[in-house]
Amino acid sequence: MDKRRLTNSIMTTLTALCAFTVVGILVLIIGYIAIQGVSSLSPAFLIETPKPVGEGGGIGNAIVGSLILLGLASLVGIPLGIAIGTYLSELGDGWFGTVVRFVADSMIGIPSIVFGVFVYALVVLQQGYFSTLAGALALALIMIPIVTRTTEEIVRLVPKAMREGALALGAPEWRVTWDIVLPAARAGIATGAMLAVARVLGETAPLLFTAFGSRFYNIYLDEPMASMPVQIYNYAISPFEEWHAKAWAATLVLITLILVINIIVRYTTRRGY
Amino acid sequence: MSQPDNKTEEARSKGVLTADTIYRALLLGCASLIIVIVLAMLVVIGQGSLLSIREFGFHFLIGSVWDPVKGEFGALPFIYGTVVSSVIAVLIATPLSIGVAVFLVEQAPRSLARPIGFLVELLAAIPSVVYGLWAIFVLAPLLRVYVQPPLQAALGWTPFFKGTATGIGMFTGGLILAIMITPIITAVVRDILEAVPVTQREAALALGATKWETTKIVLANASSGIAGAVILGLGRAIGETMAVTMIIGNRPQISVSLFEPGYTIASVIANEFTEATGDLYLSALVEMGLILFVVTFVVTAVAKLLILSVGRKTRRTA
Numbered sequence: 001m002d003k004r005r006l007t008n009s010i011m012t013t014l015t016a017l018c019a020f021t022v023v024g025i026l027v028l029i030i031g032y033i034a035i036q037g038v039s040s041l042s043p044a045f046l047i048e049t050p051k052p053v054g055e056g057g058g059i060g061n062a063i064v065g066s067l068i069l070l071g072l073a074s075l076v077g078i079p080l081g082i083a084i085g086t087y088l089s090e091l092g093d094g095w096f097g098t099v100v101r102f103v104a105d106s107m108i109g110i111p112s113i114v115f116g117v118f119v120y121a122l123v124v125l126q127q128g129y130f131s132t133l134a135g136a137l138a139l140a141l142i143m144i145p146i147v148t149r150t151t152e153e154i155v156r157l158v159p160k161a162m163r164e165g166a167l168a169l170g171a172p173e174w175r176v177t178w179d180i181v182l183p184a185a186r187a188g189i190a191t192g193a194m195l196a197v198a199r200v201l202g203e204t205a206p207l208l209f210t211a212f213g214s215r216f217y218n219i220y221l222d223e224p225m226a227s228m229p230v231q232i233y234n235y236a237i238s239p240f241e242e243w244h245a246k247a248w249a250a251t252l253v254l255i256t257l258i259l260v261i262n263i264i265v266r267y268t269t270r271r272g273y
Numbered sequence: 274m275s276q277p278d279n280k281t282e283e284a285r286s287k288g289v290l291t292a293d294t295i296y297r298a299l300l301l302g303c304a305s306l307i308i309v310i311v312l313a314m315l316v317v318i319g320q321g322s323l324l325s326i327r328e329f330g331f332h333f334l335i336g337s338v339w340d341p342v343k344g345e346f347g348a349l350p351f352i353y354g355t356v357v358s359s360v361i362a363v364l365i366a367t368p369l370s371i372g373v374a375v376f377l378v379e380q381a382p383r384s385l386a387r388p389i390g391f392l393v394e395l396l397a398a399i400p401s402v403v404y405g406l407w408a409i410f411v412l413a414p415l416l417r418v419y420v421q422p423p424l425q426a427a428l429g430w431t432p433f434f435k436g437t438a439t440g441i442g443m444f445t446g447g448l449i450l451a452i453m454i455t456p457i458i459t460a461v462v463r464d465i466l467e468a469v470p471v472t473q474r475e476a477a478l479a480l481g482a483t484k485w486e487t488t489k490i491v492l493a494n495a496s497s498g499i500a501g502a503v504i505l506g507l508g509r510a511i512g513e514t515m516a517v518t519m520i521i522g523n524r525p526q527i528s529v530s531l532f533e534p535g536y537t538i539a540s541v542i543a544n545e546f547t548e549a550t551g552d553l554y555l556s557a558l559v560e561m562g563l564i565l566f567v568v569t570f571v572v573t574a575v576a577k578l579l580i581l582s583v584g585r586k587t588r589r590t591a
Contacts, residue, residue: 008483012380018372019381022459023392025452029399029407036410083303091300100304102574103311109505109573110314110566111512113539117562118314120546121321144307174296202400205514205539209546229402229515236406237519244410251403262398266391 030255037252040245046253050215050231053240059250061217065132065226068219069211070197072136073143078193080140081147082182085189088148089155090177101152107145115141116206124210132218132225135211139203143196150192151185158184191265198261202254204229228254311570318566321559324552333560339525339541341549346557348564350525354443354535358517359510361447361531362454367503369451370458371492377459378466379474379488390463397456405519408449413440413520416448421532435530444531446521450513454506461502465495465583501579508572512565514539538565 044058051057084104088097119138124130158181166176182189204227207213212224213234228250235247325333329346336347373393377386417440428434469491477487492499522534523544538561549555 004483004486008485011485011488015372015376015380018369019376019389019393022369022373022396022455023389026392026396028411029403032407032411033403080303080306083300084307087300087304091297092304096301096304100307102577103308105577106570106573107307107311109508109512109569109576111514111539111569113512113514113542114314114318114562114566114569117321117542117546117559118318121317121559122313125321141310144310148307172291172296173293177296198398202398202402204400204402205543208543212547229400232406233402233515233519236402236409247406251406255399255403258398258400259395262395 030259033248033251033255036245036248038249040249041252045246045249049217050226050234053238053242057246059228059231059246059253061214062226062228062231062250063253064217065211065214066201066228068132069136069139069207069225069227070201072132072221073139073200074193074197075140076137077140077143077196078147081144081193081196082151082189084144084148085151085192086155086177086182088152090173090181092152104145104148108149111205112138112142112203113205113208116208116210119206119210127222129222130210130212130224132211132221132223135207135225135227136221138206138210139200142200142203142206146196146199147193150195151189154185154188154192155181157188187268191269194261194265198258198265201258201261202229204233208233314566318559318563322556322563324556325560328553329557333557334564337527341545341551341554344551344553346553348538348557348561350527351536351538351541351561352564353527354521354525355511355537355539357443357531358446358450358521358535358537359507361444362450362510363503363507365448365451366455366458366506370455370502370506371462371499373455373459374462374466375488375492378463379491380484393456393459396452397460401453401513401515402519404449404453405516408445408516408520412449413445416440416445425532432529433531436528436532438532441520441522441534442532443521443528443535446517446535446537447531449516449520450510453513453516454509457509458502458506461505461580462495462499465498465502465580466491468583469495495583498580498583501576501581501583504572504579505576508569508576511572512539512569514543518543 044056046058046063047060048056048058049061050059084100088101088104091097092100115138119134119141123134123137127134162180162184163176166180167173171179207227207230211227211230213230214224214226216226218225232247232250232254235243235250238244325346329336333346333348334352335349336345337349338345338347339350340346377390377393381389417438421434421438421440421444425434425438473491473494474487477490482490517537518540521537521540523536523540524534525536525541526533528535542558542561542565546555546558549558
């Protein structure tokens with residue numbers, strides 16, 4: 001009896017230790033970013049473009065680039081994801097729905113760099129140059145299955161009675177979906193979309209050989225485009241300490257954006273769907 | 274049969290477009306698009322690999338020379354690096370994740386489980402490149418000074434911990450991967466444990482089992498789902514690119530020692546893709562992408578099936 005109690009308390013302690021180890025690692029990472037990042041952060045850093053070592057420079061163009069890439073990717077990825085998710089929830093109970101669900105799930109597991117390779121072969125190789133559009137396409141493809149799955153989950157939560165009520169009043173199917181079901185699930189769908197945005201905001205690998213990177217402010221969609229994660233990567237792997245400091249500062253900006261989105265999402269999803 | 278249904282049926286047989294048929298067709302079209310995308314990926318990446326596949330055939334997978342200058346491309350060192358780093362990651366992350374999940378679901382009071390669960394989820398939101406940055410400047414120096422020397426002193430006689438401990442290499446790569454996949458495995462195991470009916474726990478407790486003995490029963494009943502969660506984590510580890518690229522050392526060699534630098538499939542694509550001169554070089558790299566694509570797709574699919582099987586089982590018994 002004593003031995004069993006002992007095992008019980010040892011294992012309970014161990015699992016608690018696991019949890020606190022993982023939380024500890026998170027604190028270590030975020031804390032280090034905060035401390036290192038703050039010291040190199042300045043208004044100029046957020047506005048200037050990258051410059052040679054010793055001359056300062058910042059990530060202004062990378063911030064704008066990330067916003068443009070994200071905007072374009074969202075324009076394609078979010079509506080398409082919502083449409084597919086709605087299909088799965090409203091019409092997807094047959095065999096085809098199962099196949100689509102399975103493909104979407106597996107697509108989430110495809111490494112992001114493979115999307116980069118795909119878009120490179122499909123777009124960049126044909127056109128002969130890196131471009132913003134190519135980068136945005138890679139990000140959009142990553143977003144689609146994520147938005148699809150969150151949308152389906154949320155739309156399914158809308159009570160059946162609401163659909164039946166509308167149908168009983170003579171509303172056609174499309175109006176039930178458009179005017180009743182989707183508005184009811186609006187907050188949840190937005191949440192899923194925001195999570196997808198937060199996810200691709202930090203993606204580096206698919207941009208390396210699609211949007212590539214740029215040292216200038218740029219708004220042209222058929223030219224290479226800077227982005228925060230790629231800029232962090234370039235700063236990080238450089239041999240210069242000054243650039244390492246810039247990598248930390250840029251990371252602080254990026255991680256703040258991502259964490260804020262995640263916390264907002266967490267806060268809003270607490271209040272139902 | 275209701276009135277509107279008859280009308281739609283009639284309209285359909287007459288070939289008249291109703292708003293609802295357009296609605297259904299539109300959604301069906303979007304849904305089909307996702308399948309088209311995945312097939313297009315397979316075709317385009319497959320086509321890009323053709324040159325390399327024709328040139329090397331099966332030898333690509335077992336060749337150990339990677340020499341862009343001579344035009345010789347063998348993927349074995351990269352496959353080795355990917356497998357070893359992913360296996361290290363899974364070996365570390367699996368017990369850790371199960372521990373966290375058990376703590377959150379079975380042991381912690383709600384007031385503690387909620388915030389901790391959220392913090393673990395946040396770990397999954399950190400981008401790969403940020404993990405890489407942290408690994409270079411924090412984890413690697415820490416390991417070099419505090420972890421690798423004692424490991425070498427204790428286990429230096431095995432072939433796994435030989436060589437100079439630089440902090441960069443397979444060991445660190447595996448460790449950072451472990452941290453990255455832990456929240457993913459934890460999340461799935463949590464869902465699975467939560468799906469196990471409370472009655473099972475009550476039954477075990479009523480028979481006089483301790484909390485841990487009860488947990489063991491719950492874990493055993495969810496074992497195939499947990500296997501699925503682990504495989505899902507493995508799939509993630511295989512495809513992780515940036516963090517590994519920044520820390521693993523990027524040397525195409527097959528070394529038993531975990532302190533030596535290695536190279537992974539994803540890393541070589543990230544590093545050499547934009548520099549690839551010549552069609553064969555590029556095609557060899559695209560074939561690397563094809564391997565990654567097919568392997569991770571299959572691995573994820575298997576994981577999903579395993580996880581689903583648990584959901585079905587517990588639902589039936591519930």
